[in-house]
Amino acid sequence: MEVFFTFIPKEHQQQQLIAEFPDVEFYFEYKGKSRLPTADIVVTFGEDLSDEDIQQAKKLKWIMVASAGVEKMPHAAILEKGIVVSNVRGIHKTPMTESVLAHLLALKRSLPFIYEQQRKEEWSRKSGSTELSGSTALIIGPGAIGAEIGRLLQAFGVHTIGCNRSGKSADTMEEMVAFGQLIDVLPKVDVVISVLPSTKETKHMLTAEHFQAMKNEAIFMNFGRGDLVEEKVLIEALEKEEIAYAVLDVFEQEPLPKGHPFWSMPNVVVSPHVSSHSEKYVERALEVFVANLKKWLAEDPHPSNLVNMERGY
Amino acid sequence: MEVFFTFIPKEHQQQQLIAEFPDVEFYFEYKGKSRLPTADIVVTFGEDLSDEDIQQAKKLKWIMVASAGVEKMPHAAILEKGIVVSNVRGIHKTPMTESVLAHLLALKRSLPFIYEQQRKEEWSRKSGSTELSGSTALIIGPGAIGAEIGRLLQAFGVHTIGCNRSGKSADTMEEMVAFGQLIDVLPKVDVVISVLPSTKETKHMLTAEHFQAMKNEAIFMNFGRGDLVEEKVLIEALEKEEIAYAVLDVFEQEPLPKGHPFWSMPNVVVSPHVSSHSEKYVERALEVFVANLKKWLAEDPHPSNLVNMERGY
Incomplete structure (x- = not known):
C-alpha cells in the first residue's frame, strides 16, 4: 500500500508514521505528482490536484485533505471514480x-x-x-x-x-x-x-x-x-x-x-487567510490521519470527517 | 445634606439622582473645589483631592471614589479625620x-x-x-x-x-x-x-x-x-x-x-491606561453610588467596597 503526501511533515512526524505503519510505503513530495499513478491514498492540502491528476491516479481510493475546504478539488472526476474524500474539519x-x-x-x-x-x-x-x-x-x-x-x-x-x-x-x-x-x-x-x-x-x-x-x-x-x-x-x-x-x-x-x-x-x-494557522496544525491533522489509516487498513472504508463531494462539504 | 461631584455625569444621570433623592442637594463641578467646605459627601475619580482640600472639608464624612485606585489621595489627612472612603472596584x-x-x-x-x-x-x-x-x-x-x-x-x-x-x-x-x-x-x-x-x-x-x-x-x-x-x-x-x-x-x-x-x-x-474604559462606566459607578447613598441616608454608614486607607485598598 502506498501513501503519497503532497506536503512535507516534519522529520520526526514522518518517522512516527513509518514506525507506526511498517507495511505501508510513505512518500513525501511538496506539491508532488510523481507517485500519483501508484498511490492508494493521497494526503494533500487540497489545492494541488487537477482533473488530469485524478485521471492519472489509477489506484487512488482515498484522498485525505489536511484542511477544511475542498472547493478547489476536481469534484466531477473524484465523484466519477468513486474516490473517498475526508478532511480535518474538527482541527x-x-x-x-x-x-x-x-x-x-x-x-x-x-x-x-x-x-x-x-x-x-x-x-x-x-x-x-x-x-x-x-x-x-x-x-x-x-x-x-x-x-x-x-x-x-x-x-x-x-x-x-x-x-x-x-x-x-x-x-x-x-x-x-x-x-x-x-x-x-x-x-x-x-x-x-x-x-x-x-x-x-x-x-x-x-x-x-x-x-x-x-x-x-x-x-x-x-x-x-x-x-x-x-x-x-x-x-x-x-x-x-x-x-x-x-x-x-x-x-x-x-x-x-x-x-x-x-x-x-x-x-x-x-487578514490574509491565516485564522486557522497554529503551531499545532500538522500534528493534529496527522492524528486524524493516523486514526483513519488504522480504520482503512482494518478494511473499514469510512474515515471520519467524510466529505460529500456532491454537496461540497 | 450636600453631595458634591468633582466630575460631570450626563444630564439625564444628574436628573435621575435629583429625582431619586429629593432631600439631597447635588452639586456637579469638574475638578471643582467650591463646595468642599459644606459637602457631606464627595464623589470623585480620586485624583483631585489634596491634603489642603481635606482640611477645608469641615463636614465631609464620606468620599466615594468612582475608580479603583486611591493611591493619589491624601491618606493621612483622611485617616485623621475619620472620613469613610469607598470605591467601585467591582465595575x-x-x-x-x-x-x-x-x-x-x-x-x-x-x-x-x-x-x-x-x-x-x-x-x-x-x-x-x-x-x-x-x-x-x-x-x-x-x-x-x-x-x-x-x-x-x-x-x-x-x-x-x-x-x-x-x-x-x-x-x-x-x-x-x-x-x-x-x-x-x-x-x-x-x-x-x-x-x-x-x-x-x-x-x-x-x-x-x-x-x-x-x-x-x-x-x-x-x-x-x-x-x-x-x-x-x-x-x-x-x-x-x-x-x-x-x-x-x-x-x-x-x-x-x-x-x-x-x-x-x-x-x-x-496601552494608555484605558483598559477599564467602557461606555457603561459612569452608569455603573452611579448604580454603586445610589445603592450606597440609600444606605447612608438610612444611617448605615457602611457603603459597599469600603477602602481601608491604612492598607491602601
Whole structure:
C-alpha cells in the first residue's frame, strides 16, 4: 500500500508514521505528482490536484485533505471514480475561534487605536472602547467551528443566534434561524460571523439587502469563504457605512491583489487567510490521519470527517 | 445634606439622582473645589483631592471614589479625620477582562503582524500564529477583576494559577501561591498578569530575578499599577529578551513621556491606561453610588467596597 503526501511533515512526524505503519510505503513530495499513478491514498492540502491528476491516479481510493475546504478539488472526476474524500474539519476550531475572538475583542477594546497611538508616541485616552459583553452575535454555519465560537461568545456574555440551512437547533446557539430567515434577525445583531463553506447554496448568499438590514454599528466577520458575498456589494455597504466594520479572513481572489480597495479602507481588517494557522496544525491533522489509516487498513472504508463531494462539504 | 461631584455625569444621570433623592442637594463641578467646605459627601475619580482640600472639608464624612485606585489621595489627612472612603472596584471587571483577553489573543493570533501587513498592502501568510489554549497563566492579585480574568482564561483552556498575599484559595484559580512563592511558579508560566493595586507591599515587588525566572516566551501584562516593577528592571528584561512581550496599561509616570523607550520597543505594547474604559462606566459607578447613598441616608454608614486607607485598598 502506498501513501503519497503532497506536503512535507516534519522529520520526526514522518518517522512516527513509518514506525507506526511498517507495511505501508510513505512518500513525501511538496506539491508532488510523481507517485500519483501508484498511490492508494493521497494526503494533500487540497489545492494541488487537477482533473488530469485524478485521471492519472489509477489506484487512488482515498484522498485525505489536511484542511477544511475542498472547493478547489476536481469534484466531477473524484465523484466519477468513486474516490473517498475526508478532511480535518474538527482541527480548525481552536485557532479559528481564537482568531475570531481576537479580532472582535481588538475592535471593542480599541487595539488598532492603541497600536496607532504607540507608533506616533502619543498618549491619548480617548479610546472610545466599548464592551463585547451584552452583545448579540449571529453565527452563520454553526458546525464544529461555529459551536466553539458560540461557546466562547457565551462565556463573554454574548447572546448567540445560529443560522443554518434547516434552522434546526445547534450546540451553543440560544436561538436558531434557517438561511431563509436570515434577514429577519439581522436588525437585532451586533456581530455577524460566517464560517460557511463554499457551496452552490452559499455562493453570494449575502446580498445588499442583508447589509442594509444590519445595524450601522454591526461588525461583519467572514472567516468562511470569500464568495459568500460579492465584493462590490460588501464595498458598497462599507462605503455607505451601513455597517461599522468588516473583518475578512477570506476573499474572492486570494492573495488579495495590491491596490485592492479593502487594503486601505478604514473600516476593513484584511487578514490574509491565516485564522486557522497554529503551531499545532500538522500534528493534529496527522492524528486524524493516523486514526483513519488504522480504520482503512482494518478494511473499514469510512474515515471520519467524510466529505460529500456532491454537496461540497 | 450636600453631595458634591468633582466630575460631570450626563444630564439625564444628574436628573435621575435629583429625582431619586429629593432631600439631597447635588452639586456637579469638574475638578471643582467650591463646595468642599459644606459637602457631606464627595464623589470623585480620586485624583483631585489634596491634603489642603481635606482640611477645608469641615463636614465631609464620606468620599466615594468612582475608580479603583486611591493611591493619589491624601491618606493621612483622611485617616485623621475619620472620613469613610469607598470605591467601585467591582465595575471594572468586564472591560478590564475584555482588554486583557484582547491583548493576549491579539499577540497569540498575530494581530500586530496582520495590521502591519495591511498597512503595507502585503499578503503574507507567515503569521507564526500560536494558540492561547493549553497555556498556563499566573494572575497576581485575584480579586474581582482577577477572578473574571481567570474565568475567561479557563474557558479558553488555560490553566490558572493565582497569587495573593496569603496563598489562600481564590475563585477561578486552579492553584494558588503566596507572594513569597511567586518565583517558584514563574518557570512554568506562559502569561503573567498583574491586577494588583499600589501598596507599600506591591511597590517594586517584581525584581530582576522574577523576570529571569520567567520563560523566554512569556508575556507579561501589567494592568494593575505602574510601580509593581521598576522601569529599568523591566526594560533590561525586555532588552535581554528574558521574556517575549510586555503589555503595559500602567506606568510609573503617566502620561508616558514622548521619547520613552517603551514607545518604540518592538516587544512592548503601550496601552494608555484605558483598559477599564467602557461606555457603561459612569452608569455603573452611579448604580454603586445610589445603592450606597440609600444606605447612608438610612444611617448605615457602611457603603459597599469600603477602602481601608491604612492598607491602601
